[in-house]
Amino acid sequence: MNAIVATAKPMISRGFRLQWEPAQNSHVLLYPEGMVKLNGSAGEIMKRCDGARTLAEITADLEQSFGATGLSGDVHAFVSFALEKKWLEIRT
Amino acid sequence: MAGNSHVSASTHKPGPPLWLLLELTYRCPLHCVFCYNPVDFARTEEELGTDEWIRVLREARALGAVQLGLSGGEPLMRDDLEAIVGEAHTLGFYTNLITSGVGLNETRIKALKDAGLDHIQLSFQDSTREMNDFLSSTRTFDLKSKVAALIKKYDYPMVLNVVLHRLNIDHVEQILDMAERFGAEYVELANTQYYGWAWKNRDQLLPSRAQVQRAEETTQRFREKIGQRMRIYFVVPDYFERRPKPCMNGLGSVFLTIVPDGTALPCHAARMLPGLEFPNVREASVGSIWYDSPGFNHFRGDAWMKEPCRSCPEKAKDFGGCRCQAYLFTGDPANADPVCDLSPHHHLVEEAVASAAQRTVQEKPLLFFRDQRNSRALSSQ
Numbered sequence: 001m002n003a004i005v006a007t008a009k010p011m012i013s014r015g016f017r018l019q020w021e022p023a024q025n026s027h028v029l030l031y032p033e034g035m036v037k038l039n040g041s042a043g044e045i046m047k048r049c050d051g052a053r054t055l056a057e058i059t060a061d062l063e064q065s066f067g068a069t070g071l072s073g074d075v076h077a078f079v080s081f082a083l084e085k086k087w088l089e090i091r092t
Numbered sequence: 093m094a095g096n097s098h099v100s101a102s103t104h105k106p107g108p109p110l111w112l113l114l115e116l117t118y119r120c121p122l123h124c125v126f127c128y129n130p131v132d133f134a135r136t137e138e139e140l141g142t143d144e145w146i147r148v149l150r151e152a153r154a155l156g157a158v159q160l161g162l163s164g165g166e167p168l169m170r171d172d173l174e175a176i177v178g179e180a181h182t183l184g185f186y187t188n189l190i191t192s193g194v195g196l197n198e199t200r201i202k203a204l205k206d207a208g209l210d211h212i213q214l215s216f217q218d219s220t221r222e223m224n225d226f227l228s229s230t231r232t233f234d235l236k237s238k239v240a241a242l243i244k245k246y247d248y249p250m251v252l253n254v255v256l257h258r259l260n261i262d263h264v265e266q267i268l269d270m271a272e273r274f275g276a277e278y279v280e281l282a283n284t285q286y287y288g289w290a291w292k293n294r295d296q297l298l299p300s301r302a303q304v305q306r307a308e309e310t311t312q313r314f315r316e317k318i319g320q321r322m323r324i325y326f327v328v329p330d331y332f333e334r335r336p337k338p339c340m341n342g343l344g345s346v347f348l349t350i351v352p353d354g355t356a357l358p359c360h361a362a363r364m365l366p367g368l369e370f371p372n373v374r375e376a377s378v379g380s381i382w383y384d385s386p387g388f389n390h391f392r393g394d395a396w397m398k399e400p401c402r403s404c405p406e407k408a409k410d411f412g413g414c415r416c417q418a419y420l421f422t423g424d425p426a427n428a429d430p431v432c433d434l435s436p437h438h439h440l441v442e443e444a445v446a447s448a449a450q451r452t453v454q455e456k457p458l459l460f461f462r463d464q465r466n467s468r469a470l471s472s473q
Binding site for chain 1: 108110155156158159161184186188210211213247248249251278
């Protein structure tokens with residue numbers, strides 16, 4: 001489950017699009033003929049997955065934005081899940 | 093919703109029409125015998141103009157619609173398709189083009205890509221030139237192969253849709269081989285849904301249970317061979333199930349179709365339902381159509397249900413199945429979908445399946461190709 005390294009730079013997969021939907025008051029992930037409605041924390045993680053920032057940087061940014069510490073485990077777990085679902089990809 | 097005497101069957105306000113399907117035209121260069129379009133499409137008067145489609149997009153997007161399907165007929169028959177895609181993309185829709193590929197050359201695919209088209213689903217009738225051309229009553233196979241290459245070239249995921257029925261279901265292996273040759277990433281083997289032309293041709297198209305089983309086994313073997321490279325979806329024909337599909341997630345819950353003349357429907361086929369009037373975007377806003385019109389409110393919630401659905405614990409899961417199928421088989425769209433083995437009409441589906449199994453393959457098929465001439469003839473019946 002925790003095979004991703006902290007220097008990996010996840011990004012939204014080709015063919016997927018993340019956007020904020022006021023009508024649903026949440027981030028949604030759009031893909032061919034489908035949609036996933038993300039909860040608050042999933043949306044905050046996903047919107048930082050821009051292919052430029054490393055997992056460590058994303059975690060640090062989240063901790064700073066929300067005045068929290070020790071988010072690394074949660075962020076790793078969600079990113080692993082999203083990679084498995086092919087919502088995110090890591091280009092090498 | 094003040095002043096509306098047609099009280100919604102549901103106690104709470106429905107969510108937005110998340111899925112918008114625009115059937116831009118009924119014109120189509122193919123004449124597929126399994127098409128779900130209405131057999132009387134030749135009656136359709138003027139198609140909506142570009143400005144009207146764009147107004148529909150804006151109003152639907154403002155309500156919260158996110159997924160957009162552009163279909164038909166063949167949507168490429170509209171020379172304003174690029175303009176429609178461009179506006180949809182700017183508004184924030186995820187845009188899906190559902191096409192036979194006929195009319196998609198390099199100039200158009202480039203223009204569509206530049207306009208922001210997200211996704212293309214390409215349909216094939218079968219894996220061979222002869223069968224593809226026979227089933228669609230045209231000569232298109234080579235052209236589609238070229239289109240498949242263009243789709244790859246423009247960096248779209250290659251998504252193939254093949255509608256299965258008795259005349260091609262035994263070719264599943266060849267179809268999957270073809271898909272692999274095209275570099276398809278997703279293949280949908282969608283058994284025919286029997287509406288419109290497909291209903292008209294049902295006796296010739298419904299496969300036997302043994303055929304369906306063999307096709308599923310073949311598909312499974314192919315999946316194991318090919319692994320993750322190609323995802324294959326096999327959609328079982330619901331006539332062979334014991335419970336109905338949750339059609340449209342319940343009418344009026346997420347899905348909104350606008351047909352070429354501007355009529356708004358809660359599903360592609362709903363126009364056939366008797367006793368309901370469906371509004372037209374030429375006369376009403378998308379918001380008032382979705383939230384206030386009797387046509388959209390009628391089958392919301394469960395107040396319309398009869399037994400055995402009304403007291404069924406599964407009604408929240410399948411919404412009683414498909415209203416159109418209930419109507420086609422039983423004459424009353426408020427009945428349970430007869431696919432359900434709890435329906436008192438289930439025997440009608442079983443009889444259709446049993447009679448399909450008894451037919452011989454040698455029998456000469458008598459098919460109604462989906463074309464203007466047949467449509468006009470069937471419209472006057």
